[in-house]
Amino acid sequence: xxxxxxxxxxxxxxxxxxxxxxxxxxxxxxxxxxxxxxxxxxxxxxxxxxxxxxxxxxxxxxxxxxxxxxxxxxxxxxxxxxxxxxxxxxxxxxxxxxxxxxxxxxxxxxxxxxxxxxxxxxxxxxxxxxxxxxxxxxxxxxxxxxxxxxxxxxxxxxxxxxxxxxxxxxxxxxxxxxxxxxxxxxxxxxxxxxxxxxxxxxxxxxxxxxxxxxxxxxxxxxxxxxxxxxxxxxxxxxxxxxxxxxxxxxxxxxxxxxxxxxxxxxxxxxxxxxxxxx
Numbered sequence: 001x002x003x004x005x006x007x008x009x010x011x012x013x014x015x016x017x018x019x020x021x022x023x024x025x026x027x028x029x030x031x032x033x034x035x036x037x038x039x040x041x042x043x044x045x046x047x048x049x050x051x052x053x054x055x056x057x058x059x060x061x062x063x064x065x066x067x068x069x070x071x072x073x074x075x076x077x078x079x080x081x082x083x084x085x086x087x088x089x090x091x092x093x094x095x096x097x098x099x100x101x102x103x104x105x106x107x108x109x110x111x112x113x114x115x116x117x118x119x120x121x122x123x124x125x126x127x128x129x130x131x132x133x134x135x136x137x138x139x140x141x142x143x144x145x146x147x148x149x150x151x152x153x154x155x156x157x158x159x160x161x162x163x164x165x166x167x168x169x170x171x172x173x174x175x176x177x178x179x180x181x182x183x184x185x186x187x188x189x190x191x192x193x194x195x196x197x198x199x200x201x202x203x204x205x206x207x208x209x210x211x212x213x214x215x216x217x218x219x220x221x222x223x224x225x226x227x228x229x230x231x232x233x234x235x236x237x238x239x240x241x242x243x244x245x246x247x248x249x250x251x252x253x254x255x256x257x258x259x260x261x262x263x264x265x266x267x268x269x270x271x272x273x274x275x276x277x278x
Contacts, residue, residue, distance in 0.1 A: 039176070
């Protein structure tokens with residue numbers, strides 16, 4: 001059984017501050033990376049116990065090189081580095097049996113979730129798929145659905161699961177912390193979080209093998225609406241393929257091809273970084 005994992009950082013137990021997530025932030029970032037590595041390894045170990053024979057990790061956070069490759073468990077392959085054509089979903093294709101979202105977080109437009117954002121908090125103020133606000137998990141589900149790969153496992157705070165569950169029916173969720181505000185949370189002890197992730201990952205593959213995890217099942221034609229912080233960001237976004245302006249600070253990407261929608265979104269994400277000061 002082949003398993004693909006996208007790993008983020010803000011949803012990891014004990015990570016509650018941007019300094020823990022930013023490369024170059026010294027001891028705080030080093031601790032964040034260590035906590036992330038432990039949770040990723042727990043997911044790998046659980047997946048292997050559940051029958052995984054091949055595992056690919058896609059580092060999806062910041063500069064996308066947050067793990068020590070020498071310490072990755074189970075001989076998993078590691079996709080790292082910036083400027084990936086499919087960003088958080090790089091490496092996923094139809095050959096995989098299950099997708100895992102590890103260390104994910106809530107959206108910029110939803111209920112308080114620790115360090116919540118939707119790809120770039122300086123640019124996006126909201127995203128909707130078929131009229132419903134989503135976070136990164138929902139946008140990324142476009143790719144999982146295109147390749148017909150179920151999202152079988154998700155870890156992060158409780159808001160993360162609320163936003164991901166519509167795309168991961170039957171999947172396993174591990175709540176690593178309960179967000180209080182965007183800057184605070186009640187965290188599980190890292191050892192307990194890893195234990196639950198290990199058990200959850202194993203259970204997830206048991207469910208996949210039994211056929212009880214549904215595909216994201218996004219209705220076509222799909223509509224991805226994006227809301228921006230400023231009007232000029234919306235204007236820049238229209239430079240990308242198939243992006244249409246809907247209002248002063250909004251654009252839309254629509255079609256039957258979910259991968260094409262996601263690819264245009266990635267282009268928007270990259271080119272609006274300039275307008276957003278990044």
